[in-house]
Amino acid sequence: MRTKPRLIERPDQIGDCVVWCIDRTKPPPLPPALPEEVRAFADAKRPDRLFHRRVLRALCAAQLKCHPEDIRLQTTQAGASRLVTHDAWVSLAQRDTFLVAAFSRRPIGVDVEALETQYTPELSALAPPCPGLGFATRWAILEAAAKQDGRGLARDLSAFAIERREGGRFFVSTGDARLQVSIFLDARFVIAVAS
DSSP: OEEOSSOOOSOEEETTEEEEEEETTSOOOOOOOOHHHHHHHTTOSOTHHHHHHHHHHHHHHHHHTSOGGGOOEEEOTTSOEEETTTTEEEEEEEETTEEEEEEESSOOEEEEEETTOOOOHHHHTTSOOOTTOOHHHHHHHHHHHHHHTTOGGGSOGGGOEEEEEGGGEEEEEOSSOEEEEEEEEOSSEEEEEEO
16 A cells, blocks of 8 residues: 555556546646537536546646647446547546546546545445455445446445455456556545556
C-alpha cells in the first residue's frame, strides 16, 4: 500500500497505467466541450458528466501529446469508457471535490472512497471481509474491479473475492477474471486502481 500525503497534481505511473488525482475546485485547463458532448450530456441527470468528459479529454491529450479536440471518448455497451481515436481506456471516480482519473492501453477501473465515511450495515455486507482492511478500502477495491470491465455496480459483488499479497498488492477474483488492484492512501481518501 502506497501513501500519498497530498493530492497528486502530476500523473502517477502504476505499471502501464497513468493516474491523476485532482482537486475539482482547481482543475487543469479544460478544453471546450465538443458539440456531441453537449448534445449527449446537456440534459443529463448527472450534470458532472460533461465536466468529467472535459477533464478526461484534457488529461488524455496531455498524456498522448495531442490536442484535446483529437480525443474522442466512447462508452461501450458494458459502460466502460475508451478512447476511440487512440486505442486506450479511461476510468474516473469522484468523492466530494476529489477526482481520480486513470488511463491505460487496456481496460481499467478506478475508485475513490472517503476513509471516514460511515456505511450502513446493508452496504457493509456487500464487501467481503479481508483481514486488516476497513470497509472503505474493501469497497474501493471492489468498485474499481467492477468498473474495470465497464459494468460497475451492475455486477454481483457477492461473487468477488479479495486476496491480499505481500508488499501491499491485492487481487480480486470476479468470476470472469483475476485482476490486480493497486491501493493508494491520502490523508482523507483511499484510491483503488484495477487492471
